[in-house]
Amino acid sequence: MDTLGNAAEQVAREDELGEEEIVERIFEAIIDQRLPPGTKLSEAALCEAFNVGRMRIRQSLLLLASREVVDLLPNRGAFVASPTAEQAREVFEARLMIEPNVARLAAERATDDNLRTLEQHLKLEHVAHHGSKRRDAIRLSGQFHVLLAEIAANTVTLRMVKELVTRTSLIIGIFGSPGVSNCRDEDHDEIFAAFRTRDGDDAARLMTDHLRHIQEHLELNGPAEAASDLVAIFRK
Amino acid sequence: MDTLGNAAEQVAREDELGEEEIVERIFEAIIDQRLPPGTKLSEAALCEAFNVGRMRIRQSLLLLASREVVDLLPNRGAFVASPTAEQAREVFEARLMIEPNVARLAAERATDDNLRTLEQHLKLEHVAHHGSKRRDAIRLSGQFHVLLAEIAANTVTLRMVKELVTRTSLIIGIFGSPGVSNCRDEDHDEIFAAFRTRDGDDAARLMTDHLRHIQEHLELNGPAEAASDLVAIFRK
DNA sequence: GCTGACAAGATTGTCAACAAAAAAGTTACA
DNA sequence: TGTAACTTTTTTGTTGACAATCTTGTCAGC
Numbered sequence: 001m002d003t004l005g006n007a008a009e010q011v012a013r014e015d016e017l018g019e020e021e022i023v024e025r026i027f028e029a030i031i032d033q034r035l036p037p038g039t040k041l042s043e044a045a046l047c048e049a050f051n052v053g054r055m056r057i058r059q060s061l062l063l064l065a066s067r068e069v070v071d072l073l074p075n076r077g078a079f080v081a082s083p084t085a086e087q088a089r090e091v092f093e094a095r096l097m098i099e100p101n102v103a104r105l106a107a108e109r110a111t112d113d114n115l116r117t118l119e120q121h122l123k124l125e126h127v128a129h130h131g132s133k134r135r136d137a138i139r140l141s142g143q144f145h146v147l148l149a150e151i152a153a154n155t156v157t158l159r160m161v162k163e164l165v166t167r168t169s170l171i172i173g174i175f176g177s178p179g180v181s182n183c184r185d186e187d188h189d190e191i192f193a194a195f196r197t198r199d200g201d202d203a204a205r206l207m208t209d210h211l212r213h214i215q216e217h218l219e220l221n222g223p224a225e226a227a228s229d230l231v232a233i234f235r236k
Numbered sequence: 237m238d239t240l241g242n243a244a245e246q247v248a249r250e251d252e253l254g255e256e257e258i259v260e261r262i263f264e265a266i267i268d269q270r271l272p273p274g275t276k277l278s279e280a281a282l283c284e285a286f287n288v289g290r291m292r293i294r295q296s297l298l299l300l301a302s303r304e305v306v307d308l309l310p311n312r313g314a315f316v317a318s319p320t321a322e323q324a325r326e327v328f329e330a331r332l333m334i335e336p337n338v339a340r341l342a343a344e345r346a347t348d349d350n351l352r353t354l355e356q357h358l359k360l361e362h363v364a365h366h367g368s369k370r371r372d373a374i375r376l377s378g379q380f381h382v383l384l385a386e387i388a389a390n391t392v393t394l395r396m397v398k399e400l401v402t403r404t405s406l407i408i409g410i411f412g413s414p415g416v417s418n419c420r421d422e423d424h425d426e427i428f429a430a431f432r433t434r435d436g437d438d439a440a441r442l443m444t445d446h447l448r449h450i451q452e453h454l455e456l457n458g459p460a461e462a463a464s465d466l467v468a469i470f471r472k
Numbered sequence: 473g474c475t476g477a478c479a480a481g482a483t484t485g486t487c488a489a490c491a492a493a494a495a496a497g498t499t500a501c502a
Numbered sequence: 503t504g505t506a507a508c509t510t511t512t513t514t515g516t517t518g519a520c521a522a523t524c525t526t527g528t529c530a531g532c
Contacts, residue, residue, distance in 0.1 A: 019298075043484075055516065058485095062255075062295055063302050068392075075484060075523045087391075094392040097337040098330075105329075155323075156304075156330040160396060279514070291486065294515095311493050311514060 017050050022060040023067075025050075027162065030069060030080060031169045032139050037082035041070060067163045069170070081170055085220040088171040092215045095164050098157060099145065099211060100204035106151040107195045107203035114151045118192055121147060125185045141183035142169060148191075168214075175218040183214060253286050258296040259303075261286075263398065266305060266316060267405045268375050273318040277306060303399045305406070317406055321456040324407040328451045331400050334393060335381065335447060336440035342387040343431045343439035350387045354428055357383060361421045377419035378405060384427075404450075411454040419450060 017025075029035045046057045065072040068087075071079050083091065110118075121144060128136035142165040149161035187210040194203035265271045282293045301308040304323075307315050319327070346354075357380060364372035378401040385397035423446040430439035 044482095053516070054484095059295070059298055062298060066299050066302055077484065077524095090390045090392045093341075093390050094334075094396070097334050097393065101333040154326045154329055156326045156400075157333065160330070164392075280512095289486070290514095313494095313514065 017052055017056070019056055019060045019063060022046075022050055022052070022056065023063050026060070026064060027069065027166050028139075030166055031142050032135055033169060033173055034135075035080050036173055037080050037170050039080040041078040041080065043077070067166075069163070069166055081167070082174060083167060083171050085175065087167075088175060088218065088220055091164055091167050091171060092211060094160075095168070096208060096211050098160055098164070099148075100207040102149050102152045102154075102157050102161060103191060103194075103207040104200035104204040105154070106148045107198055108200040109153060110151050110195050110198070115195060118144075118147060118151075118195060122185065122188060122192060125188060129185050137185075138169065138172070138183070141185070141188070142166075144183075144188050171218065175220055177217060177219065183210075187213065253288055253292070255292055255296045255299060258282075258286055258288070258292065259299050262296070262300060263305065263402050264375075266402055267378050268371055269405060269409055270371075271316050273316050273406050273410055275316040277314040277316065279313070303402075305399070305402055317403070318410060319403060319407050321411065323403075324411060324454065324456055327400055327403050327407060328447060330396075331404070331447050332444060334396055334400070335384075336443040338385050338388045338390075338393050338397060339427060339430075339443040340436035340440040341390070342384045343434055344436040345389060346387050346431050346434070351431060354380075354383065354387075354431060358421065358424060358428055361424060365421050373421075374405065374408070374419070377421070377424070378402075380419075380424050407454065411456055413453060413455065419446075423449065 026035070026041075035041075041061065043054055043057050043061075046060075047054055050057070061070060061072060061078045064070040065078070069081055071081050073079065106114075121140065125137065125140045125144065127133075128140050145165050146158070146162055149158040152158070187206070191203055191206045191210065194200075194206055262271070262277075271277075277297065279290055279293050279297075282296075283290055286293070297306060297308060297314045300306040301314070305317055307317050309315065342350075357376065361373065361376045361380065364376050381401050382394070382398055385394040388394070423442070427439055427442045427446065430436075430442055
C-alpha cells in the first residue's frame with residue numbers, strides 16, 4: 001500500500017469507490033477543514049456525492065466512527081466528531097508518545113529520495129504559509145507528519161498517525177486561535193535539518209517540542225463543546 | 237403517539253448484542269487462542285453463535301478487519317489474521333513506542349485502588365503460570381498490559397494497546413515456541429514494583445526490557461505463513 | 473400568544489430476496 | 503488412475519422494500 005505520491009490515480013474510475021477510498025476522502029476533507037466538527041453526514045447526501053450505494057456509505061461511516069472521527073448516534077445519523085477538551089488532551093498525549101519515536105525512526109531510515117520528497121513538501125508549506133492560504137497550510141502541515149510516518153516504514157504507526165492528525169485538525173477547528181496557524185513551518189524545517197544528518201535523537205526531541213508547541217497554542221479551557229456553541233453564540 | 241401507559245416498552249428483550257460487543261468477544265477469543273490464525277469466520281456460523289442478523293456480523297467483521305485482526309478477502313470471506321514476520325516486527329516496534337510511555341503514565345497516575353487491582357491480577361497470573369494453564373497464562377498476560385493502559389486513563393492509547401495485544405497473541409501463536417510461555421510474570425512483578433514507588437521512568441524502562449524480551453523469544457525467521465503450514469506439516 | 477399534543481415527512485435500521493462468485497462434487501475421457 | 507471440464511451447492515455481495523425512529527410542521531386548547 002503506497003500512499004506516497006498517489007495524488008493522480010484517483011481520477012480514473014469515479015464510479016466504483018471502495019469504502020477505504022471513501023474513508024480516505026472524508027479524512028482529507030476533515031483535515032482540510034471543509035467538514036467542520038458537528039457537520040451532519042447524511043447517508044443520502046454521501047450516496048450522491050460518491051455515487052455509491054447506501055451500504056457502502058454505511059460501512060464507511062462505521063469505519064470512520066471506529067477511528068473516532070465521526071460520531072454515530074443511533075437513529076440520528078453520523079456527525080463529524082466534536083472532540084472535547086479531555087479528548088484533545090488524550091490525542092496530544094498519544095501523539096507525544098508516538099510521533100517522536102516515529103520521527104526518530106524516520107530520520108534514521110530516510111533514503112535520499114525521502115529527503116528530496118520532504119524538501120519539496122517543505123517548499124509547498126512555505127508557499128502556503130506566506131501566501132496566507134490557511135486551508136492549504138493546515139493540510140500540508142498535517143501531511144508533513146503523515147509523510148514522516150510513511151518514511152518510518154511501519155504500517156501500524158502510519159495508521160495511528162493518520163488518525164491522530166485528522167483528529168488534531170478537528171481539535172484545532174474547535175480550540176485553535178482563529179487567525180493563527182498552529183503548525184509553525186520553522187519547526188518542520190528544524191526537524192528536516194535533523195533528517196539531513198540522520199540524527200534520530202535530535203528529530204525525536206524536536207518533534208516533542210513541536211507537538212508541545214502546538215498544544216500550548218490551543219485554548220483548551222475556552223469554549224465548551226459544539227453543542228453548547230449555539231447556546232454561547234446566541235447568548236450575546 | 238401513545239400517551240396512555242408509555243411504560244409498556246419495558247419488555248425483557250436485552251439479548252441483542254451490539255457490534256462492539258461482538259468485536260470484543262472475538263478479540264477475547266483470539267487472545268485466548270481459541271481462534272487460531274487462519275480460522276475461517278463464516279457469516280452463517282457467527283450469526284448462529286451470537287444470535288444476530290447477518291448485517292450485524294458483517295459490520296463486526298469489517299471493524300475487526302479495520303483493526304487488522306481478521307483478513308477480509310473479497311468473495312472469499314473473513315479469516316483470523318495470520319501476521320507475517322514483517323507485520324510482527326511492526327507490531328512490536330509500535331508496542332515499544334507506546335507501552336513504555338503508557339507504563340510511565342500509569343505508574344505516576346495509579347491510585348491505591350489501581351495498585352490493589354494489579355496485585356490481585358498478578359496473583360492470578362502466578363496461579364495460571366504455575367498451574368501450567370497455558371491458555372489462562374496467555375490471556376492474563378495480555379490483560380496485564382491492557383490493565384496498565386486503563387490505569388493510564390487515555391482512551392486513545394487504550395484502544396491501541398488492545399489492538400496490539402490481540403495481534404501479539406496471533407503472532408505468538410505463529411512464531412512462538414510451542415512449550416514456552418512468552419510473558420514471564422517476573423517481568424510483570426518488577427513493573428509492579430515500580431508502580432509501588434510511583435517511579436514512572438523505572439516502569440517505562442522495565443516495560444521496554446519486557447517487550448524486547450518477548451520479541452527475542454519469537455522465531456521470526458522460522459516457518460512462513462499459515463498457508464504453508466499445511467505444506468510443512470505433511471512433508472514429514 | 474404560548475404550550476402541548478398530534479400528524480406529516482424524512483432519515484435511519486433491518487430484513488429478505490436475488491445476483492455473483494467461489495468451493496465442492498461429478499462425469500467424461502485419455 | 504489421473505486430469506480436465508462441467509454441474510451442483512454453498513457462501514458472499516448487493517439491491518430494494520419495509521419497519522422504526524426522529525424531526526419538522528400544524529393546530530387545538532387554555
